[in-house]
Amino acid sequence: MRHREAGWAFVAPALVLIAVFFVVPVVASLLLSLTDFDIYAVASRVNLRLVGVENYRRLFEDALFWVALRNTALFVVVAGPLSIGLSLVAALLVSSRAVRLRALFRTMFFLPVVTTLVAVAVVWRYIYHPRFGLLNYALGALGVGPIDWLGDPRFAMPAIILMAVWKNFGFNMVIFVAGLQSIPERLYEAARVDGAGAGAQFRWVTLPMLAPTFVFVLVITMIGYFQLFAEPYVMTQGGPSHATLSLVMLMYLQGFRWWTMGYAAAIAFVLFAIILVLTLVTMRLRSRDAEAAA
């Protein structure tokens, strides 16, 4: 009995913090999503109505919601694998004994992750400048005409993807490096004894041993990328023609520009549901793989 009490005493501070800073706000915003909280309700609480699932019903009729969902899905599906692939390649390179100055490269690749996004955005706006930008200058040398990266609805999302991948791949790279270091050297030795070349070692030793790391990276990246906000907010404000409007960007506009907080809270919960389902599916796939292997 005394053990249990001591246990509760030890976890109590953490539980209190979680309750105050997580459970209460989440429940409050769930309740908020069932009301029509707006600018009139800010003025006086008597203007607040309980509307049930009306916000959710309207959301599914809202053309902008589907545009934002499509943009967000596009970003996750394209930028996610690109980012993870680049992270893996970078991790293999900075872990390889053939490469010199590995610590330096590791630091440099990680630098964008810890740099403030606003500072990064200023630099990238110069890179994407239609007339004076570095990117168009380079493309011009290859004979490609100038592209208005952030102003043209066709190119704005690719521009955001490129910048986001560059900014974020360093984080996953560090995790992959850690994963690579935990693979015992003897497995490679055994593979070499069996006559496996570099490619076969990668396919049959590195990849399977990295599987748990992969799941972690996949889940973290997916959760992070579904919440795309800062990049379009700083670079394009969701434009041009909603080409870079993400779900969180839409939520921000509804909540803080139009002050329709109830509706914005509903968007938040739909996004939460999407992320939850996809995360569970990913984890499930992993555990099924593990069972199959066992």
Added chain:
Amino acid sequence: MLRERHRNEPSRHARTLRAAAVALGVSAAACRGPQGTATTVEFWALGREGEVVQELVPGFEVGHPGVRVHVQQIPWSAAHDKLLTAYVGRAMPDVMQLGNTWLPELVALGAIAPLDARLAASAAIRPDAYPEGVLEPNVVDGTTWGVPWYVDTRVLFYRSDLLRAAGHPDPPTTWSAWVQAMQDIRTHDPGGYAVLLPMDEWQTPVILALQRDAELLRDRDRFGNFESAPVHDAFAFYLDLFTRDLAPRAGAAQVANVYQDFASGYFALYVSGPWNLGEFAARLPASLAGAWATAPLPGPDAGHPGVSLAGGASLAVAAGSPHADAAWQWIEYLSEPAQQAAFYRLVGDLPARRAAWDAPELRDDPHLRAFAAQLTHVRSTPKVPEWERIASAIGEHVESAIRGRATLDASLAALDHEIDAILEKRRWMMDRQAEVAAR
């Protein structure tokens, strides 16, 4: 949070000034109020205006011992959101610059103070000092909430050389003459277009509808009214400019460089505001300096003047500001004709006040004559808190009609449907108020 610090203690700037005053042997008490405490007025100004208005502060402080003004500059893109957030967070400044279409929202919140009593008692600001249409956006439900600071109405910018070459020495004053001129420009130079109208902008079609005396919202602003005949006709006229290829089908973001395209003659007419006067002067090649001009907007027929939007910025006092009297003195100072003209020299914003237009640099600038004339014919958009959302819906539905995704009738019906949904809360509140009043 930063602002709170400034409110609780004198700003660093003021402290430095005071230290300097003491060092110079000037009695510090002489430049303060009777109790020896300086009142600091917190002023939020937006964008470039926020940078430049600092230069008007010393002149005010000399004439108002005991009052200090601390200017906080806020970028336009964040200003609207920040004001609402500041209200909710009880961190409002004492006095602020506002887009005049935001007033109804802040009035609904109870965030700003009514100014009628102050206006009635003021010797410096009289309501008749402003063109009627310029003051009008500041009046919501019969009460005045803001003082116009500068005006942003839209007029016609045109290439006078191209228009003359197409056989029109004078700018058009009616819709039919306008279309004729545009067709002649197209015939004269089939390579370009006649007019640039970014198709995702709501302003031009709304202006055309207001020119037809359209009521954009009906039944005490409770429902959308875009299917009504005047709006329908104006929007049909607007759409026709794209169908006839007089205007390129391009959004604001797709026109990479308005100035380059205007200089090359890709289009000859452009509906825009005073912010482009400085840009045109700076960015067009010197050879074109005499080849562009401005004109008031054409009207639907000879009997109707071509009205434009009464855009602009206003100054308002926060409700419950502890320094409301000092804040009002600052507004009075900024509204003096001399300061309005000085502000024009600093940043190029057109004065709201009629008397300021007598300053030589305003009176003698040929590009400004069109604005002076246009300001006597301006209208405001419906003064409901939901207007910004409605405007963005108009832009979207107009664009889908221009792109041919829906017919005009279907677009307008969808627009009315959407506006009715946006105004649902407003109707519910009005109904409830009526019920309470009946009881």
